[in-house]
Every structure is written in structure tokens, then in C-alpha cells.
Amino acid sequence: GLYRSDDAGTSWRRVTGDRSLRQRAWYYTHVYADPQDENTVYVLNTGLLKSIDGGKTFDRVRVVHGD
Structure with a gap:
């Protein structure tokens, strides 16, 4: 879980x-x-996630792979 x-x-x-x-x-x-x-x-983590509601929900942010 995520704590605040x-x-x-x-x-x-x-x-x-x-x-x-x-x-x-x-x-x-x-x-x-x-x-x-x-x-x-x-x-x-294995990808980038972003929340705009204080961590209640997250959406994946699409980024170019670093390799």
C-alpha cells in the first residue's frame, strides 16, 4: 500500500x-x-505512474524506453 x-x-x-x-x-x-x-x-517501478488525486488512483505515463 501507499501511505501519506x-x-x-x-x-x-x-x-x-x-x-x-x-x-x-x-x-x-x-x-x-x-x-x-x-x-x-x-x-x-517497472514503469512510470502518476497520480493527481493524492495517490488514490494512478495512471501509467507513456515514456520512451531508455535502451
Whole structure:
């Protein structure tokens, strides 16, 4: 799941249990919050996902493969 804190980590709440955010458990997962918009969140795993509703739902962002 994905958790969010709005008080510098004092408390946390689960935003989503979407298992697609961790497509490969042994692979890296990075989560980035947009510093200009608290509702925009990016997740990098085997692809790039973007949320505009604070992490409740995600859409795949199409990008050119790096190889």
C-alpha cells in the first residue's frame, strides 16, 4: 500500500492498497511527491505512474524506453 503523512511523519494514513505500485517486489520502487502540488505523486517501478488525486488512483505515463 501507499501511505501519506501531512504532519512531517508524526502520523500516517493509508491512501491506497493498489498492488500495481509494486509490480516486482525485488525491484526498486521510488515515490516522489510534487513539491508544488500536494496531490501530484509519481511512482517509478517497472514503469512510470502518476497520480493527481493524492495517490488514490494512478495512471501509467507513456515514456520512451531508455535502451
